[in-house]
Amino acid sequence: MTTAIHPFRSISAYNLLTVDAHGTLVSVARQDRLLVSSAVESILRTKLHTPLLLYRGDSKKHLRKQLFIDPGTQNPDGQMYAKLFYFGQKARHFWMEKDRDIHQREWLKGVWDHSDTTFAWLFKEIRRVLKYSYRRVKRFCDENPALSEYFNDESNGTDFIAQVMQESPKKRQIIRDYYLHLLHTYGRNGIHKATLLVSASSDLRVASSFRKDGAENVVLYMFSPAPYTKYCVSSRFRPKDIGVVMDAGLPLYKRNSGIYPGQKEYGFRGAIFPHLIFGVYDQATDDFIVNPHLLAMNGHSMENLYRNGIRVEQNQFENMIKKTGFHRFVIVDESGLYHGQDKGQE
Template structure:
């Protein structure tokens, strides 16, 4: 983390205006950054987005003139979610062959994922490239008799195993899958993220990483891959299509409680998540404490068709908006 990133730090003050940090806030931010620097219990990633992209998801008006303080207030409350939550409307979601919702581990859904991976090897150049560096992964999906094994394994191992395979479809840019995605792309490399958008979200993934994200080359994924192999399912074997992108796919959403802030590359400013400065903020490493008691009631004011929550037992669960 480059200290220069925070030399022009601002936040949304109690006045609701975007202003420079006061002395106590500067000290608090320095303390948070020191904690992150010394911690081995979190992974920092970056996500580049355009202002227009944030506006299209966080507002209904799609108003280009929206003030930054309003836009960032929405981001630090609702977070940013995977395409499934804003590209797929509720009636369409219920009619889908697979991934009707984040809880969907049905045989029909698992078959759809299996078939999309199989078809990608025939129709997607990135998938064809991957088949050459991971032949065992490729050959598994060429054999239709493995479908039953695939379905059984995912149902036994749960959402994390399904999302492990969704990583493949997500990262190859498979067109048919794109709008269904339950993953959010991030990178451990700031420059890679900056190429995707002028605003760069600084996001903190708590440990264990695999509970919150999929990174096939991390050591933390080893236990999951051992479980997959015990069910005779294929693994990536530390292979990825685009190693120079340093991609980590966050599961379902960038939750507001784990957003450190946003770097505006044009203005060279850093907008700190204001919840860091509340008296009972908690730790950014474990997730900030944010009052989201009216989340369901406020969700219809955004372009998100539904929300998502991570339950205490580690499952992702749909939040229906109150109309």
């Protein structure tokens, strides 16, 4: 019987590239190839607090647009990867939503928003989605009778808000994103531009087939340290991994259920932060572009990679992001609380 090789272990078999200080794609040196293999093993061999290993299918065309790369610039792909590994990949809220649209509403005004108004809107939107007669929605409701009954009863809206508002701001944000994930996974029928989540999958095959841009298709390889809810939400979590919601007395998704359960989807909260991106696989060229910040670690603190992620020097982050087309950005403090800031704020 043949044992399948883990996708992360297959990285070393690809043509390894990285990005230099000038935003140029260059080959990974032999000694650094060993470092990459060592980093993979430090993640995979961890028995305690095992990180989530996730993948996101995308395209260079889409990434260049999201990262505001001028098509006429020299070496656009190298510049794109340099920005991706410095800024990460952000939810649509940060690069698609205009300020005027946010100012015109009272709910979900930012990644920081854990207000009662936002939870009132969230309850109403989940109730709206669960009333759809589509087969996928009906199957989800059948698999989640307690959750479906709770949100279909309009009188529970007051209880929902009251239960949530008893929790700390950090826990409220996790609960918000846990339920927002249901809307997010339903696409435009749920939530689109205003979403605070970025989709990923635990299944490489799903991620590899997500985009249909031919030679432009790429797959991001990522890892999310425990506790998982610091960076991710999903119906695929075990109850103990989403204890914040359970402790608040609110209904949980049945594990692995969803409107599109085959997607095996996780939602990164706010952004896929650069210190969680191991690298990017180019499906057309068989190149794997390694996060240059991983190589810059020179093997130091590899034993803590699974817990802390890649060390990315970002002293100039706020100055540099103000030179991009992002409308706003997100910061997570040491306690795990999410803060959002408009580019123009000081």
